[in-house]
Amino acid sequence: MARRSPARVIGGRLLQALPVILLATFMVFALLKLVPGDIAVTLAGDNATDSRIAEIRTLYGLDRPFLVQYGAWLGHVVQGDLSQSLLTGEKVATSIGRAFPNTLLIVAIALVLALLTGIPMGVVAAIKPNGWVDKTVSMIASLGVAIPGFWLAMILVAEISLKLNWLPATGAKSFSVSPIDAIRHALLPGIAIAAYGMAEVARQLRGSLLEVLSSQYVRTLHAKGLSMSRILWQHGLKNVSVNLFTIISLLVNRMLAATVVIEAVFAIPGLGSLIVRGAIQRDFPIVQGVVFAMVIVVITVNLIADLLCAAVDPRIEQ
Amino acid sequence: MTHTTRRELMALMTGALAGSALSGNAFAQGTPKKGGTLRISAPANPSSLDPATGGAGSDHAFLFTMYDTLTEWDFETLKPKPGLAESWKFTDPNTLVLNIRAGITFHDGTPLDAEAVKFNLERNKSDPKSNIKADLGSMASVEVTGPMQVTLKLSTPDAALPGILSDRAGMMVSPTALKAASAGNLNRTPVGAGAYSFVSWADGEKIVIKRNEKYWKPNRPYPDGIEFSIIPELTTGARSVTAGQNDLIYQLPPRQKAIMDRVPSVKVFNGPTLYVFQIFLNWAKPPFDNIKVRQAFNFAVDREAFVKAALAGLAEPAYMNLPKAHWAYDKSVAALYPYDPDKAKKLLAEAGFKEGTVIEIGGYNDQDSVQRQEILIEMFRKAGMNVKFVNAPIAEASASFFGPEKRNSGLLAAWTGRPDPSLTYSLMFTKDAYYNGGRAPVPPELEAAIKESRASEDIETRAKAFATVQRLVMENAFVLPLAFQFELVAMNKKVQGYRPNLLGKPKYDDVWLES
Numbered sequence: 001m002a003r004r005s006p007a008r009v010i011g012g013r014l015l016q017a018l019p020v021i022l023l024a025t026f027m028v029f030a031l032l033k034l035v036p037g038d039i040a041v042t043l044a045g046d047n048a049t050d051s052r053i054a055e056i057r058t059l060y061g062l063d064r065p066f067l068v069q070y071g072a073w074l075g076h077v078v079q080g081d082l083s084q085s086l087l088t089g090e091k092v093a094t095s096i097g098r099a100f101p102n103t104l105l106i107v108a109i110a111l112v113l114a115l116l117t118g119i120p121m122g123v124v125a126a127i128k129p130n131g132w133v134d135k136t137v138s139m140i141a142s143l144g145v146a147i148p149g150f151w152l153a154m155i156l157v158a159e160i161s162l163k164l165n166w167l168p169a170t171g172a173k174s175f176s177v178s179p180i181d182a183i184r185h186a187l188l189p190g191i192a193i194a195a196y197g198m199a200e201v202a203r204q205l206r207g208s209l210l211e212v213l214s215s216q217y218v219r220t221l222h223a224k225g226l227s228m229s230r231i232l233w234q235h236g237l238k239n240v241s242v243n244l245f246t247i248i249s250l251l252v253n254r255m256l257a258a259t260v261v262i263e264a265v266f267a268i269p270g271l272g273s274l275i276v277r278g279a280i281q282r283d284f285p286i287v288q289g290v291v292f293a294m295v296i297v298v299i300t301v302n303l304i305a306d307l308l309c310a311a312v313d314p315r316i317e318q
Numbered sequence: 319m320t321h322t323t324r325r326e327l328m329a330l331m332t333g334a335l336a337g338s339a340l341s342g343n344a345f346a347q348g349t350p351k352k353g354g355t356l357r358i359s360a361p362a363n364p365s366s367l368d369p370a371t372g373g374a375g376s377d378h379a380f381l382f383t384m385y386d387t388l389t390e391w392d393f394e395t396l397k398p399k400p401g402l403a404e405s406w407k408f409t410d411p412n413t414l415v416l417n418i419r420a421g422i423t424f425h426d427g428t429p430l431d432a433e434a435v436k437f438n439l440e441r442n443k444s445d446p447k448s449n450i451k452a453d454l455g456s457m458a459s460v461e462v463t464g465p466m467q468v469t470l471k472l473s474t475p476d477a478a479l480p481g482i483l484s485d486r487a488g489m490m491v492s493p494t495a496l497k498a499a500s501a502g503n504l505n506r507t508p509v510g511a512g513a514y515s516f517v518s519w520a521d522g523e524k525i526v527i528k529r530n531e532k533y534w535k536p537n538r539p540y541p542d543g544i545e546f547s548i549i550p551e552l553t554t555g556a557r558s559v560t561a562g563q564n565d566l567i568y569q570l571p572p573r574q575k576a577i578m579d580r581v582p583s584v585k586v587f588n589g590p591t592l593y594v595f596q597i598f599l600n601w602a603k604p605p606f607d608n609i610k611v612r613q614a615f616n617f618a619v620d621r622e623a624f625v626k627a628a629l630a631g632l633a634e635p636a637y638m639n640l641p642k643a644h645w646a647y648d649k650s651v652a653a654l655y656p657y658d659p660d661k662a663k664k665l666l667a668e669a670g671f672k673e674g675t676v677i678e679i680g681g682y683n684d685q686d687s688v689q690r691q692e693i694l695i696e697m698f699r700k701a702g703m704n705v706k707f708v709n710a711p712i713a714e715a716s717a718s719f720f721g722p723e724k725r726n727s728g729l730l731a732a733w734t735g736r737p738d739p740s741l742t743y744s745l746m747f748t749k750d751a752y753y754n755g756g757r758a759p760v761p762p763e764l765e766a767a768i769k770e771s772r773a774s775e776d777i778e779t780r781a782k783a784f785a786t787v788q789r790l791v792m793e794n795a796f797v798l799p800l801a802f803q804f805e806l807v808a809m810n811k812k813v814q815g816y817r818p819n820l821l822g823k824p825k826y827d828d829v830w831l832e833s
Contacts, residue, residue: 047449
């Protein structure tokens, strides 16, 4: 079976991504236009009149047909311009460029924490299924899935920031200016999101590891006299790594979504806060821009996960 | 009578307490000094930092720091007082002469003279992107009648103008900066003549301003600069103050008072404002097309209980659109709708309103709004009305009520103050006003009275005219005012000199920081 080169795979994937980007941005645009509430009213100010609102619509091109407005936005995007906020006039690319690193740092910290805790938990649980270790892990994992991130976030702030004063309660710092400060600010939100991730990694890893460990070839390995740790590290984990990559890619997407709420709790000016502000004010260039950026991130993450899976498991047809 | 006396007494006591607390601080903390950066948690990203093109009422908290206004207002009563204009005079009802203070420059060094004022007023009146054209609707032309004097020719007498010039319309922008701006506005590059000059603005994140060393008011401002962190989630913003990351937060909801009171490093200020919770009524559509139903609605609410239950007591019951402290408040109008569920029932019966009929009122879906609704539903139920709240996010709920859709018969929302009360009334209670949801006509005598309120510059005469306006609005029960929310500001104890104001939009004129 001839394998295609990674370059061609990536090229093919990017082509497939185009319709996804189009569809996602179009649907979000349509939703924003369908929901009542109109940025023209906001733009017209506190002392709005009907005629002034109509004037604003003309002035900002909001009276044009729906498809024309979407087309105009798309036209700019094709030229590499995400246009600007209707309200404040800030370039959407500038807003995203400033917000994205904040969100990325939280997700990265959350992912690292989730893996650092989730993987050992999954492994120890799978070694002796239904033992007390396994049951404890299951309980912690259930808690991790069940506890809402925003609640955990508020508890963390109350205890760790307000009472102990170890970490800042709100805000974000730029990573390029001071990495340590940036991480200190991102740590609590990262932990809040990581709880779910940890549970998910532990549960999935335990499940797939159990499946591998109960398979016939592992029995053969046991019969050959291989130690448990060698079986686990050389065969078991290599076999479940495909599942792990898939879990990670799903987790990253989920954590990105979770930042919408968590960023509000910690007042972090990230992508989540940006899209919320855009949606509330019906400032559609912002919403469109963030959706565009998120779709690209999700597609990229999925692509990397697929490539990694294919690298460790030759059976996976690209 | 006893009712009024008791309330007045309470108001006096609150005032006295606040006063003693303030003066106590002033004595204990010594004289103001310069230095330090004031860090403020602000609840909303501004819509624009150009006073003419912006739209949100929350912008003023930023604009007031960078732009000075032609007139200013008294913190306690909102009576207009001199600002950049050291004096003004109506030489006849259609002519307003403003004398500009000498020697003031904009942040970029441009002199603030009569030419600059003329430039600004004309821009505000006629620039296509100006949102404040209507504010200057009565101004026909501006003439420079001296190096430091402009004369406004009015098309109709307009005594509201001095008040209006204390708001967006009177914020002076550097003509040089504006002419050089490629987009024709200073949305992102504000240049004014205020106490602070602009440094930077990262949308949704931070606004930084620094002291204007050439500011005209002696010794002001005290801090070296202000850093606004934009934190829309107020609970989070409050935490940023308790944790010491910010020094001050404004516009806190009443429920935060108890929480903040427990924090030893924080002090809390509150005071009445024009911000009024009210139910807007669409009197073009049933059941509120019937005056008796509207009146019954007004009798059905126990406003004192509402203030206690829904606003933690940090509000003043609202029987009209002006609070007691305002110069145009009228006591007799406030007595029109005492809590009287039996009267409400009787009026409903007279109107032929079938008991239990569902009345759909729009509302917002945040926690505080829903709590207010639950309390109101119960009060209306006691008066035989079955009120159902249909909730949506703010933009959606207000667009569907005030816009062409005309959804629901009422909207539980709020009205923020305007510097001159005539704006409040003309924006809600004239036929084509946007905030008259049904665009239904009002009695001609009401329109006439609103016009009358702008005719004389004498404040006593104007107060009388507003009493008539207010009486007509409330007798027709075009609105159900509920309560004036207090301004609730929490700050670090090292912040000194903060004073609440009746408009409810914070100004930091005398604020200084203890080191």
